[in-house]
Amino acid sequence: MTAIVEARHLQKTYGKIRAVDDVSFEIKAGEIFGLLGPNGAGKTTTIRMLSGLTEPDSGEACVDGCDVVKDSVGAKQRLGVVPESSNLYGELTALENLIYMAQLYGVPKSQWINRAEELLKQFGLYERKDGRFQGFSRGMKRRLTIAAALMHRPRIVFLDEPTTGLDIMSARGLRRTIRELQQSGVSVLLTTHLIQEAEDLCSRIAVIVKGKILLVDTVEGMKQRVKETEILELELEPLNEPLLDALKAAEGVEHITLSNSRLKLYGKTIMRKLPGVIRLIESRQVDIVNIRSVTPSLEDAFVKLTGLEADIMRIDKPLKPPGGDA
Amino acid sequence: MNLSLQRAYYIACKDLKSYYLKPPLISWGLLMPVVFILAFYLRNPQGISEVAPGLIGLTLLFSSTSMAAIVITFEKRINALERLLLAPVSMQTLVLGKAAGSSAFGAVMGAAVLIMGPAVFGLSVSNIVLLLLGLVLSAVVFAFMGLLISVAVREVFEAMTLSNFFRFPMVFLCGVFFPFESLPKILKAVGLFLPLTYSVDLFRFCLLDQRSFLNPYLDVAALTAFCLILFFFINTAFMRRLREQY
Numbered sequence: 001m002t003a004i005v006e007a008r009h010l011q012k013t014y015g016k017i018r019a020v021d022d023v024s025f026e027i028k029a030g031e032i033f034g035l036l037g038p039n040g041a042g043k044t045t046t047i048r049m050l051s052g053l054t055e056p057d058s059g060e061a062c063v064d065g066c067d068v069v070k071d072s073v074g075a076k077q078r079l080g081v082v083p084e085s086s087n088l089y090g091e092l093t094a095l096e097n098l099i100y101m102a103q104l105y106g107v108p109k110s111q112w113i114n115r116a117e118e119l120l121k122q123f124g125l126y127e128r129k130d131g132r133f134q135g136f137s138r139g140m141k142r143r144l145t146i147a148a149a150l151m152h153r154p155r156i157v158f159l160d161e162p163t164t165g166l167d168i169m170s171a172r173g174l175r176r177t178i179r180e181l182q183q184s185g186v187s188v189l190l191t192t193h194l195i196q197e198a199e200d201l202c203s204r205i206a207v208i209v210k211g212k213i214l215l216v217d218t219v220e221g222m223k224q225r226v227k228e229t230e231i232l233e234l235e236l237e238p239l240n241e242p243l244l245d246a247l248k249a250a251e252g253v254e255h256i257t258l259s260n261s262r263l264k265l266y267g268k269t270i271m272r273k274l275p276g277v278i279r280l281i282e283s284r285q286v287d288i289v290n291i292r293s294v295t296p297s298l299e300d301a302f303v304k305l306t307g308l309e310a311d312i313m314r315i316d317k318p319l320k321p322p323g324g325d326a
Numbered sequence: 327m328n329l330s331l332q333r334a335y336y337i338a339c340k341d342l343k344s345y346y347l348k349p350p351l352i353s354w355g356l357l358m359p360v361v362f363i364l365a366f367y368l369r370n371p372q373g374i375s376e377v378a379p380g381l382i383g384l385t386l387l388f389s390s391t392s393m394a395a396i397v398i399t400f401e402k403r404i405n406a407l408e409r410l411l412l413a414p415v416s417m418q419t420l421v422l423g424k425a426a427g428s429s430a431f432g433a434v435m436g437a438a439v440l441i442m443g444p445a446v447f448g449l450s451v452s453n454i455v456l457l458l459l460g461l462v463l464s465a466v467v468f469a470f471m472g473l474l475i476s477v478a479v480r481e482v483f484e485a486m487t488l489s490n491f492f493r494f495p496m497v498f499l500c501g502v503f504f505p506f507e508s509l510p511k512i513l514k515a516v517g518l519f520l521p522l523t524y525s526v527d528l529f530r531f532c533l534l535d536q537r538s539f540l541n542p543y544l545d546v547a548a549l550t551a552f553c554l555i556l557f558f559f560i561n562t563a564f565m566r567r568l569r570e571q572y
Contacts (some may be wrong), residue, residue: 048572051412051572052412053408053412054568054572073415074414076412076413076414077414078414079412081412082408083408083412085405087404087405087406087407087408087409088409089406090404091343091344092340092343092344098345100340101413102338103332103333103336104333104337104410104413104414104415105413105414106329106333128433170394185421246470257432303386307404
């Protein structure tokens with residue numbers, strides 16, 4: 001497959017903070033490519049550089065053959081971008097918003113209504129086509145913002161944290177829509193801090209932390225990297241710091257994580273060392289409520305490969321208020 | 327039509343629909359000149375025609391600058407400007423579109439006062455072409471001024487404050503309420519650097535039996551020059567601001 005988006009050595013610094021540091025990757029035609037990282041990792045800055053909104057300090061990027069700096073209008077014409085905030089025009093109706101996007105992207109006038117109505121039906125908003133955007137729920141706003149990005153039938157769509165702030169049902173519906181987009185031949189660049197979302201949707205994932213891409217691989221490829229690692233999941237009562245320190249230092253334990261009172265011990269020979277681990281816990285007068293061996297998930301791979309706690313990825317970025325700074 | 331101009335036209339149409347063609351805004355736009363006309367008429371009914379060109383200039387100035395500054399600042403606040411920046415629209419097209427909406431609003435407000443001219447002021451138009459040219463050029467220059475103000479501010483109230491910082495001195499330095507030639511030399515020199523001076527002078531030429539201080543063609547040339555200079559500055563300032571913001 002040919003690359004539809006190419007980013008080479010992109011770099012962006014704000015003051016003393018390097019938001020994006022030597023980022024390079026390619027997105028192949030027809031794939032869903034994920035940029036996975038915690039909040040503040042540089043995902044949005046990367047997407048803004050690729051969409052011509054932010055000029056990189058150095059490096060270059062091409063979208064469907066158009067350089068995003070030298071021919072930013074050409075690159076924007078080939079893209080559909082769904083920013084983090086649903087920022088269509090509150091005073092306009094759903095239909096008017098879509099027609100305005102068609103006008104800005106040079107869609108022939110004869111297609112405005114048909115295309116807009118087709119998208120409104122596809123996104124379940126046809127009944128509300130004459131409703132003003134400002135009166136829509138968050139999920140409806142999100143769907144209309146995605147529809148607006150598709151008005152000119154782009155070959156590639158950038159989605160910046162598409163499910164942030166949505167309820168479970170809306171988020172599931174949106175993920176289904178993203179899969180349908182891929183099936184219709186559209187390539188998708190998706191930024192997310194949700195490991196499960198990346199695992200469910202993406203063909204390939206780039207893990208980005210502190211502005212740097214740590215690795216690019218398929219979901220299976222990432223899991224393969226930790227397949228030799230055994231994981232023991234424990235629920236202990238009571239759990240205390242001295243015990244955690246003791247477990248970290250126990251034989252066979254390479255790494256531990258604690259999330260929602262579930263303790264995970266990682267190590268290549270952890271199962272063989274299980275009796276020793278149990279003895280250690282019992283010697284501290286701590287009860288084992290639950291114990292099981294688990295297969296490494298993408299989350300486990302992420303934790304192992306980045307050294308970050310999985311919990312850091314579960315922290316949602318605060319939603320911007322309507323008057324929030326860009 | 328050229329694709330860029332077409333997109334500028336759509337941006338202007340969207341702004342007119344979303345912001346300008348609202349009853350409160352139209353009535354606000356007309357209220358100020360009506361109040362001024364009444365105030366001057368009650369004070370001196372015979373001399374009202376002398377201030378008519380100034381009142382038209384004043385209406386254009388306030389209508390065009392206010393909304394241009396507010397609309398951009400408001401769209402920055404709600405992130406809607408980002409939507410426009412993501413579209414395949416060059417900075418020049420964006421500036422033209424935003425200025426066109428605001429100038430159209432200002433020109434309509436100015437024209438409304440102008441239409442009252444024969445009935446209220448007893449005026450007759452000596453050169454309709456120059457008058458309409460003056461109306462359009464002035465509306466564009468003032469809209470550009472509003473856009474330039476919007477570059478420097480973050481909040482809507484800041485846009486209003488900064489607009490007034492420029493507008494009120496212009497009211498006194500540009501011959502709005504008294505003839506420009508009666509100003510002291512030093513203030514006259516300052517006034518020559520302000521676009522409202524040329525707008526009011528051109529309107530005086532067209533509406534007061536060609537009694538203007540400057541040559542009307544110089545007024546047109548000066549207003550055109552202000553348009554071009556401001557357009558250049560806004561593009562540069564917007565680009566710099568966006569680099570800082572994103």
